[in-house]
Amino acid sequence: MDPEYADALNQGIRLLSLRHRARAAQLLAPLGLHPGQEAVLLELDRTGPLIQAQLGEALGCEPPSVTLMTRKLEASGHIRRTPDPADKRATVVSLTDSGKALADQIRELWVTLAEETVRDLPAAALKQLPGILHTMSTNVDGRSSA
Amino acid sequence: MDPEYADALNQGIRLLSLRHRARAAQLLAPLGLHPGQEAVLLELDRTGPLIQAQLGEALGCEPPSVTLMTRKLEASGHIRRTPDPADKRATVVSLTDSGKALADQIRELWVTLAEETVRDLPAAALKQLPGILHTMSTNVDGRSSA
DNA sequence: CGGATAATCTTATGCGCATAACGAACGCTG
DNA sequence: CAGCGTTCGTTATGCGCATAAGATTATCCG
Numbered sequence: 276m277d278p279e280y281a282d283a284l285n286q287g288i289r290l291l292s293l294r295h296r297a298r299a300a301q302l303l304a305p306l307g308l309h310p311g312q313e314a315v316l317l318e319l320d321r322t323g324p325l326i327q328a329q330l331g332e333a334l335g336c337e338p339p340s341v342t343l344m345t346r347k348l349e350a351s352g353h354i355r356r357t358p359d360p361a362d363k364r365a366t367v368v369s370l371t372d373s374g375k376a377l378a379d380q381i382r383e384l385w386v387t388l389a390e391e392t393v394r395d396l397p398a399a400a401l402k403q404l405p406g407i408l409h410t411m412s413t414n415v416d417g418r419s420s421a
Numbered sequence: 422m423d424p425e426y427a428d429a430l431n432q433g434i435r436l437l438s439l440r441h442r443a444r445a446a447q448l449l450a451p452l453g454l455h456p457g458q459e460a461v462l463l464e465l466d467r468t469g470p471l472i473q474a475q476l477g478e479a480l481g482c483e484p485p486s487v488t489l490m491t492r493k494l495e496a497s498g499h500i501r502r503t504p505d506p507a508d509k510r511a512t513v514v515s516l517t518d519s520g521k522a523l524a525d526q527i528r529e530l531w532v533t534l535a536e537e538t539v540r541d542l543p544a545a546a547l548k549q550l551p552g553i554l555h556t557m558s559t560n561v562d563g564r565s566s567a
Numbered sequence: 568c569g570g571a572t573a574a575t576c577t578t579a580t581g582c583g584c585a586t587a588a589c590g591a592a593c594g595c596t597g
Numbered sequence: 598c599a600g601c602g603t604t605c606g607t608t609a610t611g612c613g614c615a616t617a618a619g620a621t622t623a624t625c626c627g
Contacts, residue, residue, distance in 0.1 A: 287554030408433030
């Protein structure tokens with residue numbers, strides 16, 4: 276493969292990550308959230324209460340990260356952490372009312388962010404973009420390939 | 422816009438960021454590098470010695486981040502930090518021989534990473550992907566839009 | 568059953584990023 | 598030339614992520 280193409284691709288992904296996250300941070304700041312936390316709330320709102328291990332799997336991040344993020348969201352009152360009666364190792368994470376309300380607001384912000392992100396892209400690109408992103412994600416997922 | 426589409430897009434970008442970065446970390450580890458540092462070396466190898474402010478601009482990150490990253494790369498012997506004779510506030514960053522050699526190795530790794538990332542994508546998507554990434558990056562760049 | 572293995576969470580610790588606050592040098596303009 | 602806003606860099610602090618190491622509980626198997 277052409278090294279210039281490789282560079283454009285990798286650097287492009289890196290830059291998009293930084294900027295998209297930075298923009299998300301700007302939009303989430305009024306809600307008192309840091310980027311990354313919105314994913315927790317959205318996931319819980321989608322699928323209901325989850326064990327931390329399941330949550331980490333869904334978010335694509337590791338157990339220690341889940342512990343810290345859930346602890347902070349618990350401290351700000353948006354989620355609950357209760358022991359799992361069926362498995363004394365596990366802790367169940369669920370949304371509080373405040374967390375549910377926040378999830379709704381996040382969803383609106385995310386429409387704004389998505390519209391902003393894909394502005395001026397041709398309709399054809401829009402259509403295949405989610406699939407492309409998903410394919411690339413699974414391509415570089417270490418757990419399955421390596 | 423459809424909230425589901427927005428979610429797929431934003432979440433897709435977030436997941437791709439995480440996994441792509443994690444895979445980069447795996448590939449860079451044998452070189453003793455952490456993800457983010459490779460961008461510094463590649464940029465310096467591309468454009469020659471730079472002032473830290475210029476470097477930060479090229480990388481899309483803020484002055485404190487540049488200070489820390491360059492300090493660490495200096496400590497590992499890959500770059501040099503010399504005072505700018507023409508501007509006593511500035512410090513010029515340049516590659517050492519070890520840094521140049523490393524940049525070559527990184528370029529090879531990045532071809533590997535890029536090939537892995539776009540595996541199974543149709544040729545048409547490959548062709549427009551860099552442009553799409555660039556458009557999205559500039560779309561969410563806070564400095565110009567906001 | 569009991570003991571090894573695996574799963575779940577937690578506590579360090581470290582890196583890349585950010586913002587905020589500061590000091591030092593530049594450069595323009597009165 | 599004196600003053601002042603601007604630019605460059607640094608330190609301090611905080612968050613999201615990671616890995617490594619430990620403690621507790623589940624589970625499987627001999």
